Amino acid sequence: MADGTVIIGAGLAGLSAAYHLKKGFEVFEADTTPGGLLQTKEVGGYKFDRTGHLLHLKDAYVRGLVQGLLKGNLKEHARNSAIYSKGVFSGYPFQANTYGLPGDAARECVEGFMSAPGRSAGAAEPENFRDWILHHMGEGIARHFMLPYNAKLWRYPLEDMSVEGIAPYVPIPAVDDIKRGATKEGAEGLGYNAKFFYPERGGIYSLVEAFLPFVRQLSLGQRAVEIDAERRTVSFDTGYTAWYDDLISTMPLPELIKIIKDVPKDIRDAAERLRYVSVYDISLGVAREKVSPYHWVYFPEDCFPFYRAGFLDNFSPDAAPSGCSALYVEVSHIPGDDTPPGALVESVLAGLVKSGILTEDDEVPVRDVYDIKYGYVVFDAHFKAAHPAITGWLSSKGIRSIGRYGAWEYSGMEEAILEGRAAAEAVRR
Numbered sequence: 001m002a003d004g005t006v007i008i009g010a011g012l013a014g015l016s017a018a019y020h021l022k023k024g025f026e027v028f029e030a031d032t033t034p035g036g037l038l039q040t041k042e043v044g045g046y047k048f049d050r051t052g053h054l055l056h057l058k059d060a061y062v063r064g065l066v067q068g069l070l071k072g073n074l075k076e077h078a079r080n081s082a083i084y085s086k087g088v089f090s091g092y093p094f095q096a097n098t099y100g101l102p103g104d105a106a107r108e109c110v111e112g113f114m115s116a117p118g119r120s121a122g123a124a125e126p127e128n129f130r131d132w133i134l135h136h137m138g139e140g141i142a143r144h145f146m147l148p149y150n151a152k153l154w155r156y157p158l159e160d161m162s163v164e165g166i167a168p169y170v171p172i173p174a175v176d177d178i179k180r181g182a183t184k185e186g187a188e189g190l191g192y193n194a195k196f197f198y199p200e201r202g203g204i205y206s207l208v209e210a211f212l213p214f215v216r217q218l219s220l221g222q223r224a225v226e227i228d229a230e231r232r233t234v235s236f237d238t239g240y241t242a243w244y245d246d247l248i249s250t251m252p253l254p255e256l257i258k259i260i261k262d263v264p265k266d267i268r269d270a271a272e273r274l275r276y277v278s279v280y281d282i283s284l285g286v287a288r289e290k291v292s293p294y295h296w297v298y299f300p301e302d303c304f305p306f307y308r309a310g311f312l313d314n315f316s317p318d319a320a321p322s323g324c325s326a327l328y329v330e331v332s333h334i335p336g337d338d339t340p341p342g343a344l345v346e347s348v349l350a351g352l353v354k355s356g357i358l359t360e361d362d363e364v365p366v367r368d369v370y371d372i373k374y375g376y377v378v379f380d381a382h383f384k385a386a387h388p389a390i391t392g393w394l395s396s397k398g399i400r401s402i403g404r405y406g407a408w409e410y411s412g413m414e415e416a417i418l419e420g421r422a423a424a425e426a427v428r429r
């Protein structure tokens, strides 16, 4: 029996809530290890995260916290990412790095951008994602990258998606960047200069480990299966029941609504219809050094089953045995799809060979597939109406649902830490 604050889930949002509460809480985690999506699995001398988990630390508080927790085990990197399209690698973001694209593609991108409707003063903002891309990027960039890439990632008609949740994450370059990026000198010198942080040793799980000494009241292997918001209890699949004064949940929003007793029918129905896409995380250990110079590469074309591939040994040499490379490859899919892992790996390997990253002769001793059930929240017309209704009802019951899947949003680790802190502060008030 607990009292004070019950926290459901020991992913980064739950760990941060506990860390900032300091006392008077208990965290219950369904899994046998904490960390949620922040896992680092060791296989055959390689260390694989759940795809790439890079720390984009824009907030000064979060940056200081993470640096302090990791005590020097954190390195800053200047992003080196690329797009593979039409047989060549070009710089990221595509819209400002079109130099080197074959045929008329670079010209089409620049001309399309210059005549994009969004460049006219007073043009109305489109509501759907497809029109938003055309409006801001123009025909060329849309056709050559933005539309095929996003269609592959989201697996959902872009014209049925709304933009609020995604637009802040899509860089709209300035005219000068577009023009310079279409010339050799411009593409090479473009000042996008994005940075990210990553632990030097131990993968992203080292951040979880750094939080744990501050989160002693943590029960693993306890899946919340029923919440009674009137009696203020949470029951677990182990038979244990916890009483709470305050409840912070980080479990996926549709699952949270499912386990709360006496939810009004309209809220229950609304939560059931929230959509998301899943991601196959394919980890590959390759017995050859530095198969790519990049941190990660985007693949917009249909002939590649994956939308992105990353190279963990370029973040941290600790990720692969000496002379080897550690890759992650991301394939999104409709939840419930069950492509056999063997077929998935074969098609991914064929794509990597086609792009020249791997050769037919490469030895790939490690091939691991993990299905991330909740990958990306889909922002559609239903979401727009349903989300405020669901979160409003939860607030009326005093339940704080936070984190990428608790709040049901497109966010990263920095936001998970900030949302955990905000929930802790709200509880203490």
Ligand SMILES: Cc1cc2nc3c(=O)[nH]c(=O)nc-3n(C[C@H](O)[C@H](O)[C@H](O)COP(=O)(O)OP(=O)(O)OC[C@H]3O[C@@H](n4cnc5c(N)ncnc54)[C@H](O)[C@@H]3O)c2cc1C
Binding pocket: 008, 009, 010, 011, 012, 013, 014, 028, 029, 030, 031, 034, 035, 036, 037, 038, 050, 051, 052, 053, 054, 055, 056, 222, 223, 224, 225, 250, 251, 252, 255, 279, 330, 372, 374, 375, 376, 402, 403, 404, 405, 406, 411, 412, 413, 414, 416
């Ligand atoms: C493919 C992919 C790549 C990403 N890359 C990046 C990146 O490069 N940089 C970045 O900043 N962010 C990245 N993110 C986002 C990042 O993973 C999340 O923002 C962050 O991990 C969310 O933490 P969380 O605690 O909200 O959720 P989670 O990590 O999902 O934690 C929720 C926890 O709740 C537990 N739980 C669920 N149900 C129950 C239950 N019934 N009872 C008890 N416990 C339960 C789960 O087991 C889990 O441990 C990526 C995400 C994905 C999918």
